[in-house]
Amino acid sequence: MTAQPFYITTPIYYINARPHIGHAYTTIVADAIARSRRLLGDDVLFLTGTDEHGQKVERAAQKAGIEVTAFADEVSSAFRQMCVDLGISNDDFIRTTEPRHHRAAQEIWRRVMAAGDIYKGHYEGWYCTVDEVFVPETQLVDGACPTCGGKVERLQEESYYFRLSRYQDRLLEFYRQLPDFLQPDFRFNEIRTFVEGGLQDLSVSRTSFTWGIPVPDDPRHVMYVWFDALTNYLTELGFGSDDPGASDRMSRYWPGVTHLMAKEITRQHAVYWPAFLMAAGLTPPRRIVAHGFWLMGGAKMSKSVGNVARYQDYVGVFGLDAVRYFLLREMPLGQDANFADEAILTRFNADLANDLGNVISRTVTMLHRYRDGVVPEVAPGTRTALDTALVEAAATTIASVRASYDTFQMSVALQQTWELIGLLNKYIVEREPWKLAKSPASAAVLDLTLYHAADTLRVIAALIEPVMPQSTVRIRAMLGTPAESWTGLAPASLQAGTRLGPVEPLFPRIERTTEELRAMSDTSTPAPVPTTEPVAPVHVPVTAEAPAAPGASVTAGPELISYDDFMKVDLRVARVLRAEQVPKSKKLVKLAVDDGSGERTIVAGIAEAYQPEQLVGRTVVIVANLKPAKLMGIESNGMILAGSAEGALPTLITVDGVPPGARVR
Ligand code: ME8
Numbered sequence: 001m002t003a004q005p006f007y008i009t010t011p012i013y014y015i016n017a018r019p020h021i022g023h024a025y026t027t028i029v030a031d032a033i034a035r036s037r038r039l040l041g042d043d044v045l046f047l048t049g050t051d052e053h054g055q056k057v058e059r060a061a062q063k064a065g066i067e068v069t070a071f072a073d074e075v076s077s078a079f080r081q082m083c084v085d086l087g088i089s090n091d092d093f094i095r096t097t098e099p100r101h102h103r104a105a106q107e108i109w110r111r112v113m114a115a116g117d118i119y120k121g122h123y124e125g126w127y128c129t130v131d132e133v134f135v136p137e138t139q140l141v142d143g144a145c146p147t148c149g150g151k152v153e154r155l156q157e158e159s160y161y162f163r164l165s166r167y168q169d170r171l172l173e174f175y176r177q178l179p180d181f182l183q184p185d186f187r188f189n190e191i192r193t194f195v196e197g198g199l200q201d202l203s204v205s206r207t208s209f210t211w212g213i214p215v216p217d218d219p220r221h222v223m224y225v226w227f228d229a230l231t232n233y234l235t236e237l238g239f240g241s242d243d244p245g246a247s248d249r250m251s252r253y254w255p256g257v258t259h260l261m262a263k264e265i266t267r268q269h270a271v272y273w274p275a276f277l278m279a280a281g282l283t284p285p286r287r288i289v290a291h292g293f294w295l296m297g298g299a300k301m302s303k304s305v306g307n308v309a310r311y312q313d314y315v316g317v318f319g320l321d322a323v324r325y326f327l328l329r330e331m332p333l334g335q336d337a338n339f340a341d342e343a344i345l346t347r348f349n350a351d352l353a354n355d356l357g358n359v360i361s362r363t364v365t366m367l368h369r370y371r372d373g374v375v376p377e378v379a380p381g382t383r384t385a386l387d388t389a390l391v392e393a394a395a396t397t398i399a400s401v402r403a404s405y406d407t408f409q410m411s412v413a414l415q416q417t418w419e420l421i422g423l424l425n426k427y428i429v430e431r432e433p434w435k436l437a438k439s440p441a442s443a444a445v446l447d448l449t450l451y452h453a454a455d456t457l458r459v460i461a462a463l464i465e466p467v468m469p470q471s472t473v474r475i476r477a478m479l480g481t482p483a484e485s486w487t488g489l490a491p492a493s494l495q496a497g498t499r500l501g502p503v504e505p506l507f508p509r510i511e512r513t514t515e516e517l518r519a520m521s522d523t524s525t526p527a528p529v530p531t532t533e534p535v536a537p538v539h540v541p542v543t544a545e546a547p548a549a550p551g552a553s554v555t556a557g558p559e560l561i562s563y564d565d566f567m568k569v570d571l572r573v574a575r576v577l578r579a580e581q582v583p584k585s586k587k588l589v590k591l592a593v594d595d596g597s598g599e600r601t602i603v604a605g606i607a608e609a610y611q612p613e614q615l616v617g618r619t620v621v622i623v624a625n626l627k628p629a630k631l632m633g634i635e636s637n638g639m640i641l642a643g644s645a646e647g648a649l650p651t652l653i654t655v656d657g658v659p660p661g662a663r664v665r
Contacts, residue, residue, distance in 0.1 A: 003043035007253040008034055011261045012051040012094060012232050014132075015075035016060040019082045020308035021339055022262070022294050022301050025327045028467075029291065029410065030260050031088045032328060035466035036405045038089075039486040045253050047236045048083065049094030050076040054225030056129050058211040068211055072097055085312065087320055087469060094232050096213075100241060105213045105223060105231045107240030111280040113216070117166065123159035123203045126152040130304045131264070132225050134203050147264060148304065160205040160221060167275040168199050174274060174284060182270050182288045183408065184334035187263060191270045202272065230273045233257060233285070255283035260408075263290045263334075289408050292336040301339060309339055317517060321468035322348050322507065328410045328467050341517045345510060352507035355421050356460075356471075361649045362428060363453040364478045364503040365608075370437045375454055375480075375498040376447035387452050390427050393420055394459045394491035401463050402486065410467065417463045424456045454479055455494035462489050477501045502586075503608055505649060570625035571641070571664035572596065573655050579612035582632050590634055591615065595624060596661015603636035609649035621653045621664050 010030045013023050027048055034046040052072045061071035072095075080093050094101065112118050126135040128145035134155075139146050175181060175192055182188035205221035206212065212222025231239075237253055238246025259269050266288060274284030293300045296307045314323045326344050329351070331337035367373060383391075397420040404413035431449040436442035461475040462484055476483065480500045574593040582588035587605040589612055602622060606615075623639040630636070642650035655664070 003041055005045070005252050005256060006034075006037045006042040007045045007257040008037075008047070009233050009236075009257060009259050010048040011259075011265060012049040012096065012229055013079055014054070014056060014303075015050050015052050015072055015079070016056045017303035018075065018078045019311065020301060020303065021311050021314070021327070022308070023079070024082060024086055024311040024323075025294060025331070026260060026262065026291065027083065027088055027090075028086055028324050028327055029408075031086070031090070032324075032410055032466040033258070033260070033405070033408060034089055035469065036486070039462075039465065040402075041485065041487050043252075044091070045236070046090045047092050047094060047233070048079075048088070048090045049092075049232060050079050050096070051225065051229045051232070052076060052095055052097045053212040053222070053228055054132050055206070055209050055211070056132055058209055059129065069097070082311065085315065085320075086324070092236060094236055096228060096232060098235075100238075101228075101232060101235040102213050104235035104240035105228045106216045108231050108234065108276065108280050109223065109227070110216050112162065112276060115279050115281070117163040117279040118160050118204065119163070121159060121161045121201075121203075122157070123161075124156045125154070127155045128152050136200070148302070150304065155208070157207045158221075159203040159207070160215060160218075161201040162204045162227070162272075162276070162279070164199045164202045164272070164275055167278060168195055170278055171195050171199075171271065171274060174278075178286070180287070182266065182290065184290070187266055187290045187334065188270075191266060194267065195271060199271070226268050226272065227276065230268065230276065233259065234282075255286050257285045258287045258289060259285055260289045260291070262293055264293075266290045290334065292331060292334055294331070294339045295336055296339050298338075314344065318344060318348055318510070319507075321471045322352055324467050325352065325414070325464075329414045330411070332411045333407075333409050342514045345512070345514060345517060348507065349509050351418060353509040355418060355425065356464075357505065357507040359421055359425050359428070359453075360457060360475060360478065360506055361503055363450070363457055364500055365649065366433050366437075367450050367454060367500050368503065370433065370446060371450055373500040375494055375496050375500070376451055377496040378448050378451045379444050382444050382448050384448075386427065386430065387448055390423060390452055390456060391491045393423050394456050397463065398459065398486075398489055398491075405466070413463075414467065417460060420456065420463075421460060424453060424460070427456075428453055451494065451496070452492075454498075454500075455492060458484075458494050459489065459491050462486065471506060474504065474506060478503055503649065505609060509651070567665070568625075569623055572622055572624040573658045573660055573662040573664060574600075574620055574622045574624075574640075575660045576615045576618045576620060579615040581607055581612055582634065585632055588632060589615065591640070593620070593622065593640075594660045595622065595638075596659065600637045601635065602638045602640055603631040603634050604640045606640070606642065606650055606652070609651070615652075618652060618654055619656050619658060619660070621655060 008030050010026050013019065030046060030048065034044050037044045057072065058068055061068040064071055076095055083090055083093065109118070126137065126140065128135055128148065128150060130148045130150045131145060133147070135145055135152055140152065144150060145152050172192070172195055182191060204224040204227045205215050206224060207221055210222060212225060213228045215221040215223055234254070237249040239250060261269060269288050277284050295301060296309060299305065299307055301308050311323065326347050329347065330343060367375065397416055400416045401413045404410070404416060433446055433449050436446040436449065457475065458479055458481050461472045461479070465472040478501050480498045481494065572595055574595040576591055576593050577599065578592040580590050582590050582603065585607065587607050589604050589607045589610070591602045591604055592599055593602055621641045623641070626638050628635050628637050641653045643653060644650040
């Protein structure tokens with residue numbers, strides 16, 4: 001089967017200021033869509049770039065006291081860098097100041113002119129430079145721009161006009177024929193209503209400044225920035241060039257394009273752009289997808305207003321995949337969402353550290369512990385209803401995630417994937433592999449459980465790949481499984497005998513208050529170095545025994561002890577002075593701790609969860625009166641306490657601010 005072409009674009013961003021979370025969002029959404037299409041075997045072309053002409057940019061350069069082309073180079077490169085920083089898989093980055101784009105914009109102008117749809121006139125009216133739009137007097141709100149609320153200016157100049165008024169019927173007919181042209185539906189309805197209300201001819205050139213593409217044969221005029229900018233989508237395909245490959249590229253990728261953007265520029269894309277194309281004898285784009293706004297403090301996050309969050313700060317604190325996850329999960333397509341530190345922190349710790357991170361470290365740790373790090377064989381006919389239900393849920397999730405991507409509902413796709421993660425967690429809790437491991441008679445059920453847990457994780461790793469590509473690579477390294485596409489993705493197909501890699505913490509919990517986070521993400525300060533607390537660390541007794549199951553029942557459980565018995569255990573606060581990995585041991589770390597009365601050595605089984613340097617300076621809790629024991633030839637004097645979900649890596653119990661030697665009770 002030959003690959004289907006799939007062309008996707010972001011808006012090209014104005015370079016009046018640096019990129020923020022809003023631009024990061026659209027670019028990440030486009031990236032996730034592009035990646036999903038590649039996983040489905042499509043021939044993807046993914047374009048982003050910068051929109052560099054117009055009065056807004058010219059003024060921003062003047063304000064910065066920099067020559068406009070140098071200003072454009074500098075700010076455009078910040079958007080290019082954003083793509084690198086965010087792991088964007090764009091195939092090209094276009095700048096409207098490039099000669100190839102000048103050629104394309106002038107070519108489309110000539111065609112529209114030749115069709116008789118551009119004529120010279122005189123514009124007298126209002127203009128909003130922030131939005132780069134002409135605002136009819138009747139639409140002013142208290143004398144200000146109805147979109148951004150900013151000041152409008154009075155213009156009075158000679159101008160070319162595009163005969164937009166001629167296109168009302170053709171546009172409405174086009175909309176009728178493509179009922180999913182603009183998503184979501186309610187936005188499409190707004191656009192239809194706007195066009196049904198009648199269209200006025202559109203001013204498409206300016207004479208009062210020069211930072212733009214000259215109008216062919218009349219260089220006193222520069223093209224209206226939107227006429228110039230929209231053409232970028234064709235420039236990419238070689239439109240207007242004499243490149244012999246251009247017509248093949250045009251027929252391959254046009255008109256089957258998906259233009260992604262936020263809602264404020266749907267009119268330009270769904271009304272003006274199709275009309276310009278019709279006038280030039282070209283087919284309008286196939287699809288427009290309009291998402292909502294990220295709000296900050298209730299208002300749209302905007303470069304022009306200045307209430308922006310820097311993506312760099314959040315990537316620095318949470319890591320790239322976590323930011324990508326948050327943005328795509330938090331905003332359902334078409335709706336606005338609030339950008340708040342609390343929400344990111346909550347999602348990070350709940351969805352990533354607790355749900356996903358835990359189930360991975362649990363499963364991989366148990367496979368290492370109980371099956372020497374090798375995926376076991378499943379004996380035929382041993383699957384029970386519980387296993388079948390998990391396999392079926394994985395198959396359903398694959399289908400539903402694909403369907404959600406088809407309609408650009410990434411937030412729904414992630415929700416569906418997290419439901420599967422929840423089911424997998426339940427499956428493990430129900431099976432209690434740590435109990436099965438204690439009885440040789442349960443070996444086959446344990447094999448089955450570990451096999452299906454690892455297999456479901458393999459499916460989950462594939463499903464999150466478009467949004468969290470780095471995490472997918474890391475999960476596969478732990479599972480020992482190869483990259484795989486979405487075309488043949490199916491549950492219960494993990495190869496028995498696969499050797500797992502070492503377990504590593506994927507999303508260490510972040511133990512910070514939102515105030516601390518706010519200070520870190522303060523846009524006036526440079527991006528801080530990430531200092532995250534590692535996830536789930538364990539308690540430290542190094543025994544061959546599997547730890548007790550969580551939530552052991554009190555009635556059937558161990559004997560109750562008296563207060564006096566409890567007080568026999570001397571729990572003390574200690575501070576880690578030095579730490580080093582015990583040679584030839586995967587699990588052991590040798591620690592020198594200050595217990596308030598002096599220094600002592602403790603050997604702890606936490607090497608898989610912590611790097612030695614992460615331990616130094618930590619204030620931990622130790623059992624101070626444990627009989628000394630020799631571990632790998634080193635005498636250990638005590639034990640460090642940690643908690644861990646069954647099968648997961650340990651998290652140290654820390655008591656920051658309490659001095660060494662203090663009693664814990
Ligand atoms: O409009 N929430 O460029 P622009 C969500 N050059 N998305 C946001 C956002 C927010 N608060 N702020 C910005 C232009 N965006 C024109 C486009 S295309 C031919 C020309 C994103 O720099 C969103 O994609 O103002 C929005 O549509 C785009 O940035 C606007 O970028």
